[in-house]
Amino acid sequence: MKIDEKIVSYFESCDSPVDKEGYLYKKGEIKTSYQKRWCVLKGNLLFYKERPSDRDLIGVIVLEGCTVQLCESEEQFAFSLVWSDPGLRTYKFAAEDETSQESWIKALLSANHNYLALLVTDMENKYKGEIKTLCVFICVGEKEDALFWRAAVRYQGYFVYNTDTLVTFSGERSSTFYQSTQTSALHSYPALAVVTGTSMSSNPVLHAPAVSPKTAGIRSPKLRHKGNANVLPISAPALPVGERSGICLGKEEFSKLHEDFGKEVKELIAEWSKQRRGGAAAQEENLIDFG
Amino acid sequence: MRFNEKELVSLSRQPSEMAAEMGMRGPKKGDVLKKRLVKLVVNFLFYFRTDEEEPIGALLLEQCRVQKEDNQSFSIAYMDEAERKYLFECGSEEQCQKWIDSIVKASYEFMRKNLIYYRTEIHRLTGKDPLEQYGISEETRFQVTNGMQFMPRDTSSL
Numbered sequence: 161m162k163i164d165e166k167i168v169s170y171f172e173s174c175d176s177p178v179d180k181e182g183y184l185y186k187k188g189e190i191k192t193s194y195q196k197r198w199c200v201l202k203g204n205l206l207f208y209k210e211r212p213s214d215r216d217l218i219g220v221i222v223l224e225g226c227t228v229q230l231c232e233s234e235e236q237f238a239f240s241l242v243w244s245d246p247g248l249r250t251y252k253f254a255a256e257d258e259t260s261q262e263s264w265i266k267a268l269l270s271a272n273h274n275y276l277a278l279l280v281t282d283m284e285n286k287y288k289g290e291i292k293t294l295c296v297f298i299c300v301g302e303k304e305d306a307l308f309w310r311a312a313v314r315y316q317g318y319f320v321y322n323t324d325t326l327v328t329f330s331g332e333r334s335s336t337f338y339q340s341t342q343t344s345a346l347h348s349y350p351a352l353a354v355v356t357g358t359s360m361s362s363n364p365v366l367h368a369p370a371v372s373p374k375t376a377g378i379r380s381p382k383l384r385h386k387g388n389a390n391v392l393p394i395s396a397p398a399l400p401v402g403e404r405s406g407i408c409l410g411k412e413e414f415s416k417l418h419e420d421f422g423k424e425v426k427e428l429i430a431e432w433s434k435q436r437r438g439g440a441a442a443q444e445e446n447l448i449d450f451g
Numbered sequence: 452m453r454f455n456e457k458e459l460v461s462l463s464r465q466p467s468e469m470a471a472e473m474g475m476r477g478p479k480k481g482d483v484l485k486k487r488l489v490k491l492v493v494n495f496l497f498y499f500r501t502d503e504e505e506p507i508g509a510l511l512l513e514q515c516r517v518q519k520e521d522n523q524s525f526s527i528a529y530m531d532e533a534e535r536k537y538l539f540e541c542g543s544e545e546q547c548q549k550w551i552d553s554i555v556k557a558s559y560e561f562m563r564k565n566l567i568y569y570r571t572e573i574h575r576l577t578g579k580d581p582l583e584q585y586g587i588s589e590e591t592r593f594q595v596t597n598g599m600q601f602m603p604r605d606t607s608s609l
Contacts, residue, residue, distance in 0.1 A: 161460055162508040165452045167529050171513045176560055179592040189453065203513065203559030204493065219453030224462050224493055243458050251455075270587075273493035276562050283569035283581060290576045 168220055172200060172207045179203065180267040181212075182260065185235060187252035194235055194254055204271050206241075221251060228268045237261040241268065463490065463497040463506045469553045472501060474540035484540065491550075494557050496527070510537065517554050523547045527554065566593060 180201040185194040186208060197208040197218065206221040221241065225248075231240040235254035239261060242250045255261035270276075469491035474484045475498055487507070488499040494513060497506040516528045522544050529535040541547040555561060570593065573581045582588040 161456055161463075161506050163454055163456075163459070164508070164510060164529075164535075167511050167513075167515075167535070168454075169452065170530055171511060174514055176514065177563065177592060179590075203563075205511075217452050221455050222459050222462065222495075225458060243461070245461055248458050248461060249455070273559060273562075276559065276566065279585075280562050280566050280569070283566055283573065286581055287569045287573050290573055 168205070169217055171202065171205070172217060172220070173215070176202060179271065180264065182264075183256060184208075184260075184264065185254040185256075187254075194252075201267055201271060203276075204273050206268070206271075223268060223271045224273060228265050230265075239265050459495070459509060460505055462492055462495065463499075463509065464504075465492050467492050469550065471541070471546065471550075473542070474538075476538040476540075478535050478537055480534075484538070489539065491553055491557060494559050496554065512554055512558050513560055515558075517551050519547065519551060525551050563592065 178200055182199060183196055184199045186197045186199075187194050196210075198210065198212045198214070200207040200209075204223045206223055207217050208219055208221075209217050223241070225245075226241045226243045229240050229242055231238050231252060233252065233254065237255040237258055237260065238252060239255070240250050240252045253264070255264055467490050470488065472486060472488050475487040475489060476482050476484045486501060488501050490497045490499070490506075491512075494511065496510040496512055498508055498510075499506045510527065512527070514529065516531075518526055518528075520526050520538065523542070523546075524538060524540045525547055526539070527537045539550065541550060570580065570582055573579070580588050582593060587593065
């Protein structure tokens with residue numbers, strides 16, 4: 161079977177990320193003595209040549225279907241790449257010291273394609289799970305039994321929302337939010353930090369409050385501001401009814417968001433109100449009119 | 452250049468969802484279209500003469516550009532060299548697109564980029580590094596290269 165050598169060579173020499181490189185002693189394929197080789201691991205390919213600066217490769221080992229094992233050897237710090245099917249070979253290596261040996265074994269064990277594929281699938285699923293709770297409503301205050309909500313998005317584990325046309329983020333220890341999920345589970349997350357930025361799409365710089373979150377409920381945390389920051393301390397009176405908030409989401413996006421969350425939020429408000437009044441029938445609250 | 456041929460041939464025998472007969476033309480001038488059984492296994496494209504057990508050859512699917520050539524054909528090109536452009540003729544446009552997508556996604560480098568993307572995004576949303584639980588967050592091959600900083604978060608209050 162042929163292999164296009166130029167393609168393989170090019171992959172080794174190009175500037176794609178190197179997973180590990182260094183000198184290893186490799187047991188010869190013709191002569192059985194161990195020879196010092198410069199080895200380069202990229203993905204599931206282990207290249208080897210005499211010196212780092214050499215342009216020509218001596219060879220490449222495709223690391224699929226093999227296991228990495230410690231082995232019995234006259235050489236110290238030895239390990240081998242073993243293909244278990246009959247007729248398939250074993251490559252023997254020796255590292256220069258124990259640290260190198262451990263490090264190479266670890267890298268080679270996880271070099272195969274499948275390992276990375278599984279890891280990516282896992283990350284993809286996690287990501288999909290996280291973006292389900294990307295947008296929520298946070299209750300930011302109440303006045304005369306009317307609850308005030310803000311649409312918020314998650315960032316760095318905090319909840320961020322804007323109270324004017326610039327994006328601002330508020331740290332309130334007891335802001336609770338009602339998370340809309342398919343299972344309608346009720347969760348409570350503290351919003352812990354204040355971030356300033358100018359738009360939701362750029363990545364704002366996160367400044368963690370200097371004050372520990374335990375005391376953040378008493379006064380607003382001292383922060384470094386960039387631009388127009390609006391901090392909402394917990395002890396402030398409820399928002400004046402007249403306040404309008406500019407939402408940085410597009411009008412259509414926000415209406416859809418509002419609609420989607422509306423039903424669940426109404427139920428949750430009712431439940432919350434019921435609990436507060438000790439079981440008295442809750443009135444259905446109107447969702448805040450963002451104007 | 453030496454390579455572990457037997458082990459690679461063994462790899463080519465692994466079952467694969469993407470295996471089909473199609474027309475294949477080599478990169479060199481004068482190469483003609485031939486019917487081949489083309490099989491995608493991990494980041495290699497193996498090609499066989501129909502009914503033969505051992506592949507004629509293997510193409511490493513890294514640092515290559517896959518593009519649609521016309522309705523039912525796609526090409527794999529390396530190093531922007533005309534002498535390194537392989538052409539494949541599929542049975543249908545649908546099949547052609549499926550192959551293009553599969554080959555792109557099979558590249559180790561593509562998967563690595565995806566991993567870094569998800570890692571960054573999950574961290575952006577949650578403040579936590581999802582690779583920490585696997586104990587591999589320090590590995591060079593998964594490092595975020597776009598300058599985004601992983602800022603430590605004080606979780607002592609949670």
